[in-house]
Amino acid sequence: MCIRDSRTTGHQRAALLVLLTASFTLAVDFSILNVALPAIGTDIGLGISHLQWIATVFALCSAGFTLLMGRVADITGRRRTFLAGMILLGAGSLTGGLATTPTILLAARAAQGLATATVVPAALALLIGTFTEGPARDKALGLNGSLMAAGFTTGAILGGLLTDLLSWRWAFLINVPIAVAVLATAPIVLQESRAHERTRLDIPGALTATLALLALVHGLTHAAETTWTDPVTLAALAAAVVLLAVFVAVERAVPVPLVPLRMLTRPSVAWGNVAGLLAFATETSLVFLLTIYLQKVLGYTPLAAGLSFAVLGLGTVLGGLAGPKVIARFGSRTAIVGGFLLQAAATLPLVLISAAAGSIWLVLVATFAGGVANLVVIVGFMVTATADVPASEHGLATGLTTMSQQVGIALGTPVMSAVLTAVALGAAPGPGTTTVLDGVTAAIWVNGGACVAAAAAVGIFLRRRARA
Template sequence: MTSTSTESQASGAPVSASATDDRLTARARLTLLLLCAAQFIIALDFSILSVALPVLGEDLGMGQADLQWAMTAFALPSGGFLLLFGRISDLFGRRLLFLAGLAAFTLASVLAAAAWDPASFLTARALQGLGAAAVVPTGMSLLTTTFPEGPQRNKALAVNGTVLSLGFTVGILLGGMMTDQLGWRSTMAMLAGAGAIVALVAPALLAESRPAERPRLDVPGAVTVTGGLLSVIYALSTAADQGFGEVEVIVALVLGLLLLAAFVAVEFRAAQPLVSLQMLRRPGVAFGNLGGLTTFSMMSSVIFLLTLYLQQVLGLSGFETSLVFGAQGVVLAVTGMVASRIVAAIGARATLVTGLAVQAAGTAALVFLPARGGVPLAVTALLLASVGHMSAVVSYGINATSGLTDHEQGLATGLVTSAQQIGITVGIPVLSALAAGRASALERTGEDVAAALRAGTRLGLGVDAALVMAAALAIAVGLRRARAAR
């Protein structure tokens, strides 16, 4: 997934007029729109079924305990194969794998829309996840190699981060509205149509891109990170249904952690690693990526947990739930437009720390959601958390790539991409497992289902807020010490 500072690219009109300002040519804007559209579609797929799960389960004959696999079947391959596909794209061409991933995602969405039983649907979801694992890293690599380092790349990354965050929210908004009006299959059909449009337009705008020197595939790194991520995500997703005490969960979790530890050891010794962990010795790189990993993973979890609360505790319909997240989408869009000005005014470090603190405060307020009449508190706290989240999204990449030489920028950008992608994949399984485990334990003691779910949701949100605040404090202290040591 990493890229070198020197890239080989097929002939085509340059998309940027200058690397010293943030003005973009018409072709640059179209290219950015295309790449962001692809990322937006993938982000939609992470959340668009959240509201539709009860209806989907009834239609396909899936039990309540099996519904989580509608999300997990997508999350497993999309998270597990990210880094591997990023390096494969360096070997065979980013444009080629980007288009192949889009095609696979689109065809899988058609299959999901036409699914006739649980097996066909879950197979389609897994294929969607594989397509997403190819599209996301190659799309980011194409973005960073298309736009030169400096104001143009900063602007492109900020726009991309904003679009990615909006995708989660819009996914729930569309999922609720479309499921109520047209049925859950319309959500998958919409993804197929959007994917087909992007796939048809992409060849005209994107030139092939790969590093000037063809890298070697880090086979030990690819095996350990892919196996580790698959095992951890599987363990956490299974724990959400069966609990952490099951042997299957414990074995998968321990195996995954051991493989990820092996991956770290391999990467520090590899001549051409999948991810340059050596860069994490730079405080700005390390703490900037910690901010990105935290804000993406924890905000996606808030959206997921709050969806469960609104529908299963308060009894809101899919459409009513979507209206709550529609308000969030407006706030995210507005904050994304002004966040760059905040960075210019107070600096990227202060913006990141403050953004995470505000996100933590908003999330903490959600812990007090009542059993009835909780919509006003839910909306207010969610909007506050969203302002902090988007501020962190815009600023973390700047922190993680500042103060580096030109030839280090590609490696640093690879880490930024990894933090973002892994964050959006692992957050929901982790927090939903905690919430579901708490709810299941209370149900076994005779607690009402809605009350147990509310308690589990509050636990998940409380842990979420604590992790975000801990990250904010760690980043503030770490970057201050690094600055003092210069």
């Protein structure tokens, strides 16, 4: 798995292996429960309109705290922060495996999300610090992006296998020995690093950012359960806008902001992160939609549904390996725009799926092609958003990229769930096979359209900002 060329050392490869193992595990954590959602809903007591909270709580905590933890890593030490996050991951996973109520289960997912917010920016900062900017770092970032995306798919397969053969609880418990192994190895192969200047943490900025995201996700989720014009929905969305404005005001006022607005004026940072947010929003929410389709419409078991995503995993690995080559030849902007267009071309034909068993072939071909395209975008996003960033701000830059990933995951699934639920529940008193299929295909139209819009926005505005 590690990079082997004349520009890397054995120590670099060992450090990369530890960091990739942690990142891969956390990526698996997001999706490992996806195919188990129906089983968890039956066992714990969650309806179809509430199942997405199992994924959303995880992403919400990760997105809400990732910038703060990226700055904590810069100040207190990236290796120390990395190890603390792995401890939290092990504790949260053990709690989830023993959960007996929705409250305990969601609390465990929140702990795993906070662990992600702690580990991922620290791991990325350590990775960037291990390799100098250039081909070696691009390859490391490409491999990291490839394994993280493959982790989403591996999680679906592993979750189905564990649910069918053992129990969905093992989807939590499997993390415990991995966390222990990383904690035993990391202090040996990872070197401590931190920013040269110690600064105060921007707690008000972190709180307002988290509350804004929470209000936004709550509004989107409530819209799925009621309507877009429901007073609670409108109030939550309005609160999100107000809190975001407060966050911007706080960042301008505090001496050491959580997100220095000057960093967002860099075209590479700003539009690279926009691309990352949309890439993760579209692909992870598509996996959620197809999971519902495979089990509720085609009647697949969790294991069969998980195995159906194996080709997506293969596509993401190939895309992650091809991404650096595409960037080297055409540039990161072209890689991002072209990747989004190819992802849209692979996604939109999925509106033709039906209750017929033969539709699985369309799913396999489309998800493979979409996985390749999506990873080209993700590698382009990672390279673009972390280029030309000084070493003292590596934690902040990687915190931004992690936040983009997790905000995309946190928002993509509720939006697609809202479309699915609105169509399914609006067509009949209860979502049967036909109405669920209608909801899934409607959400796929939105998903593919978002890919086209993303390609247009990044292509136009990144170019304009670059010229300016």
